[in-house]
Amino acid sequence: MSVKHFLHISDYSKEELWELLELSKIVKAKFHNREDHKVFHNKSLAMIFSKPSARTRVSFETGFEWMGGHALFLGPNDIGIGKREAIKDISRVFSRYNDVIMARLFDHEHIIELAEHSTVPIVNGLTDYNHPCQIMTDIFTVWEHLGNIDNAKIVYMGDGNNIVHSWLHLSMRFPLDFVCCCPEGYEPDKDLVEKARECGVSKITITQDPTLAVKDADVIYTDVWASMGQKEEAEERERAFKGFQVNEKLMGLTGKKTLFMHCLPAERDREVTDGVMESENSIVFDQAENRMHVQNAIMIMLSDKWK
């Protein structure tokens, strides 16, 4: 039997993704009811981090331990994946010890390579290219708040980065009205945008006009202007992204009640004002909480621990 990985949202069908959302709801309710759900008793999760993290580390570790298992944190200086040792060697060694491997890496090709050589599920905890656990969590959170996600208008404001790529992957499965509003030169991957449009499932708009973009938005979403690994470009990016800040004025231009979302960490008063972060339409902490529940469901699904 071939091993299942969670590398891109678009590797799964719409039906499978809906099953994952339904499972996340059940797993979340169990956690809130303080029920036991020890499906990973005596199992271990290796967590490989080449970049910093707060949410991903704590949500995976806490979640896996709640499910009865043990999680190991391996930071940038611990194993030196791809530097001290070949990725394919780490993959085969860890497959002998661990039941699930989660990795946050720079180069997307490296997580693909990790998966190619692994005999246990690999979960993508973010690469320079995408962040599938985050965006499955985000759509779960939108579903909780709106009740219906069909053709929801999601307006992403800022850098066309890894977060946007995962939204585009999702838009190839779920019908959305997805808008990415970014300055010239900071658009998401052209080939992926084309592929998502060709899929014909969602309406995809790439624009440079924040005022027009946000009209009728159900959700306005943003992320940092300089991602991990780009911090030396921060000043240049700050100039380019001026005018793309999510502030009270922009939130007021939608013409309806609009939710505010951010994957976090946020740089307050840069890409988003403190006021918008703290506003009653901000659901950023629901998003952060849901990371754990959705990831628990992902690991259950990959390990066939449900049915």
Ligand code: CP
């Ligand atoms: N949103 C997210 O992945 O947060 P961390 O970088 O803190 O893990």
Ligand code: NVA
């Ligand atoms: N785009 C951001 C997301 C952080 C969760 C980064 O890659 O740093």
